[in-house]
């Protein structure tokens with residue numbers, strides 16, 4: 728069964744950081760399995776068309792069957808057994824904020840008026856690309872307990888300055904999952 732990963736874009740603009748993360752997501756799940764919703768601006772549509780299918784409408788208007796919203800505030804955790812029954816996984820296109828302001832709940836979950844499941848993937852906040860990677864692993868049959876994570880990663884900008892990203896990252900071969908392009912971007916802008 729084909730499963731679609733949906734990102735409801737909820738940032739006021741499609742900034743460089745966000746676009747780099749979306750590119751990374753398109754690589755993780757492939758263009759044919761990725762939808763972007765709530766894309767109002769034509770310039771943004773053009774950019775995102777290269778990465779997935781683009782909708783101007785919010786996902787709340789699509790009336791999807793068998794969907795699951797990934798919301799850190801949900802009380803239930805997604806497990807491999809049930810994950811196969813969902814056709815759509817819906818994520819907030821929201822940059823991390825610390826402490827979290829429950830934006831997924833307020834700006835996404837509470838706006839959906841079709842029947843949908845709501846699940847968390849642990850208590851810690853992940854970046855959208857890591858959340859998508861995690862769900863992809865769960866769908867493949869790997870439970871959260873079998874995955875390795877690192878909470879907070881540090882990016883060395885120069886000899887003096889290090890930036891901490893206080894989110895949960897998947898560890899792949901003991902390395903946190905973050906795109907090289909994003910690390911480059913952070914190093915350039917935080918100098």
Ligand SMILES: C[S@@+](CC[C@H](N)C(=O)[O-])C[C@H]1O[C@@H](n2cnc3c(N)ncnc32)[C@H](O)[C@@H]1O
Nearest residue numbers: 797798799818819827829830831847848853858
């Ligand atoms: C960087 S998170 C934004 C979280 C936001 N600060 C909040 O408090 O809702 C981006 C998206 O990844 C998904 N996500 C991240 N961590 C999650 C978790 N622990 N459980 C469920 N979904 C998560 C959600 O879909 C969320 O909207």
